[in-house]
Amino acid sequence: MDQAKKTIALVAHDGKKADMVAFVKDHIEDLRKANIIATGTTGSYVRQTGLEVELKLSGPMGGDAQIAALAAEGKVDGIIFFRDPLGKHAHEPDIQMLMRISDLYNVPLATNPATGSLIIQGLF
Template sequence: MRVALVAQDGKKEALRAWASKHEVKLAGHDLVATGGTAQVLSECGLTARALASGPLGGDLHAAHLVATGEVDFCVFFRDPAVHPAHEADVAALVRLALVHDVPLAQNESTANAVLSALL
């Protein structure tokens, strides 16, 4: 499975905890992540292809991968307390996951459910 992972700054620690918990399962899949998130994953012992940082186009690149059928599952841990400057890119990623019916987990509970079902 091809898994795209993105975590906004306020959710990086939640992503770190989640990825560490599921490291063995995730390691068997093809991971791609926005730059800062890929760094967090590498600190958890996971290798992910690093895109640009989210604010520098990484979210849009992930959205493109969703649109071209290159992502089977998208984990996007969003911080409900912030409205980032690149909100348009965030919206594009969410919208394209909806358009292309790609499973999109925006919190840990959903990520756990999809992980159990798909991976």
């Protein structure tokens, strides 16, 4: 992790992983300037774009919680979290926690590509 760089967390539910990969491709030049962390499965998909990604645990196994903990410690500058509004998740409490922590610590969090682009514009 390069302390001089911004850190961006990428998280996407299964129904939104294709959207996340498309988003990363659209913003790859800016994202290359950042440290990228991601929940496990999302990160594996994103790596296919060639972007370097530090993988956390898969979301249902605690990945959202790991990203929330880093955000609470001031180690995350932006979170791009494409939730599936049509899906149901066993780890819903973790999803809510990640959003709550981002509000508590005023960490920008985008839940769709439009606001994700605004976060990237704002950070770079």
